[in-house]
Amino acid sequence: MSTTADEPTRAPSAEGARGLPDGTGAHARVVLDGAGLDVGGVVRLADHDAVPDVPAEALARVRHAWQAAERLAARGRLYGRGTGVGAHRQIAVDEADLAGHGLRLLRSHAGGAGAVLPARQARAMLAVRTNQLLAGGSGIHPDFVEALAEALRLGVHPAITEYGSVGTGDLTALAQTGLALLGEHPWLGAPSDASGPGAEHPRAGSPRGVDPYEDGSPIPVPRRPRYGTAAPRPQAAPQPQAIAQPQSGTTAPRPQPAPRPRAAPAAGAGLPAPVMLRPGDALALLSSSALTLGQAALACHDLTVLLRAAHAVAALSLLAVSGSTEAYAAPVHAVRPYPGPARAAAEVRRLLGLPDRPPPGGGRRVQDPYGFRAFPQVHGAALDAAERLRHVVETEINCPTENPLIVPDDDTAYHHGGFYAAPLGLALDAADLALLGTAQLSAARLAGLGRADLTGLPAFLAEGPAGSSGTMIMEYTAHSALAELRASASPASAGHTVLSHGLEEAAGFASQAARQALRAVDAYRTVLACELVVAVRALRLSGTTPDMPAFTVASAVLPPQTEDRPLTPDISEATDLLPHLAHL
Structure with missing residues (x-):
């Protein structure tokens, strides 16, 4: 870790942290020494939650x-x-x-x-x-x-x-x-x-x-307005x-x-x-490529938080449709030993309080739709892609990539192309594509939660007079955000250009990939929040009160009313809940 502190770092208050104390107060510090900076350290400095500590050596x-x-x-x-x-x-x-x-x-x-x-x-x-x-x-x-x-x-x-x-x-x-x-x-x-x-x-x-x-x-449940990742264009x-x-x-x-x-x-x-x-x-x-790397670090951090939160959201949805837990059993993932899918399945089991080998036949159906059955495989690929991106970012931010490279001990300068950000661009593109896959399954689960044949509840979870719409519009909102994510997943590294009289006859376009990743993460945040709103409503309408921390936290914050009304505030509340769910 690259962070030190004069005093233990405390979690922010429920009203939102107001930054570090000014003047002579204690400050969290992030050590900048050219070797040990990590994504978390970049984020703390970017948010002014820490100050830099530059060692004399x-x-x-x-x-x-x-x-x-x-x-x-x-x-x-x-x-x-x-x-x-x-x-x-x-x-x-x-x-x-x-x-x-x-x-x-x-x-x-x-x-x-x-x-x-x-x-x-x-x-x-x-x-x-x-x-x-x-x-x-x-x-x-x-x-x-x-x-x-x-x-x-x-x-x-x-x-x-x-x-x-x-x-x-x-x-x-x-x-x-x-x-x-x-x-x-x-x-x-x-x-x-x-x-x-x-x-x-x-x-x-x-x-x-x-x-x-x-x-x-612990991260307290936030009760404040949401701030989006991408600032409005001035x-x-x-x-x-x-x-x-x-x-x-x-x-x-x-x-x-x-x-x-x-x-x-x-x-x-x-x-x-x-x-x-x-x-x-x-x-x-x-x-x-410091700006691109800084943006990539922010995207990587926020993506990691959302991917963790998705375990809780998917578990709530699985519970709401009485889905089969066989797809999450440890033996299923032991025979295909990718780290991400095994981790995704294990997290859902943990959040639902299931053993490694859930008893077969526990669901309402023999097999569930892909959104519920293939979640570990698809979401696990996104977890693996996020880890790869973190590795690349943390390698690059601790490397001297300048051209020429000065090596004092050899008293030599090397002219090179180490500034060419091909590994970073490819890692960002891969993360966006993997994120698109799990976001599509989130939207699919949201649609499934509105189906009476899957939940046994009214279509679109509507209550009230005949013809009420319930959560119908949530599919539209989620798919609107999903369309933005899909556009952001077009690989930037496929671009090509010739510059400077032909001397620079290629480019990696990692800078475009970093901006796309920031947009993709923000869009995924909305998709996941929509699913959370609908999953909690479905569980409430089912008449059960799951003994599950994620449901306890979410139901304490999300409005209980089920009549037709604007759901934008619900989405905003759900968005602010996601970091807390990531910590459960």
Whole structure:
């Protein structure tokens, strides 16, 4: 684990956590040392539920690599330090213009477009890039690393636009970050009415970044409005107000900037001091897919929480239709020993209080529809895909992927393509496809819960005058979200492009895959919430009160009324329940 604390970390209150104490209070810490950052640590930093802890030895490693890069540059040209970049790689840069070249590189590459990304995603990028640089392969000056960590501590982040990456490095996002570090691009912060760091952007779909099963502490049932993963696309005007900036530390003349996104600073928060740009720093900062990795870490964390919650939701649905438990028996999964399916079946057995070998013939039917019978196989594949994604993300965020790679002990620089994010893009695409499969079964179970022949209850669980609709519309809502998930599951890694005069003749499009994963996770959250609402209603109408913690928790929160009425509030309540169900 990468998290430490001065005091034990407590679960958030039922009203929603308000972040860490300000000023001199105790803070949870996430160690950034270039080697031990995990997905949970990225999430805590992204949500400002922790502050970075940078060990002195890690900063010393950065300085050692910077000194090695200085020696290597003095002996001969290094890509991006004494040369242009991309198709201009053979063009020599005048030695007297090296600092100016770096500044022009940042300015010219800060050409992103689209919506300004949510704070959570920008802070995840800062966390990943800081940790990568602390691995000591970039040759960047330590001042940049300290400034990135300071931005995380202060609760500010650069204004980052959505479009600009194709999976071979997040050039535009990191160029915008570099200009913010120099004082040429705005920092955004928490609103002035925030009561503490972290109050600006609560976690999507689960309380304030706590990962169920990670620290063992209970998650209270949330009673608050839902916050979606994907922030609404901002309108062209008005833009947030800018934090005032000092002049850049560079000697190059500063042009008058065009109007930029602006926001008020967080109460009591400062800004990182502008950093002096040195030769080689610009490319060293840009050579990374840190934004894509940060978004992937957020998607992986939220996906893991939802997949855990799905065990409880599927168990409630199985109970509501008096489904057969034979499909969940341990011997069934022992003969086909994939980890995910075995785990999914075991979780359902545990939640229902079943033995490893449930007695045969316990269900209402000889065989149930696939939504109930094939849940372990389909959902298990999603569990395995999520674990694979976590492995790839946690490998990448602890790797020095910069080009050229500086190896101080060898006094050598290696030019390479390690920034090409093919493993990440493939892992994200696989997770989306696997998620689509289990989401389709969730929608199928929802439909089954409305069938009188499966439940013995009124069609669509309707009560009241003849012709009442009951939960009929829930299928439409779930399938609308499912359509978004299906669109997001189209493999981004199948894309192709040729750039920079043909020098870069392929791209992995992991950046697109990360954005698709965030949308897919948000859509799955809605599908699962719809199933939960309908499953709880079916169990209530059956006249039984299952001795099952998931039902006890859900029935205490979801409204009991069964007359025809708007069900949007029920879906919102169910959405907020999912992280709690994941912890049961």
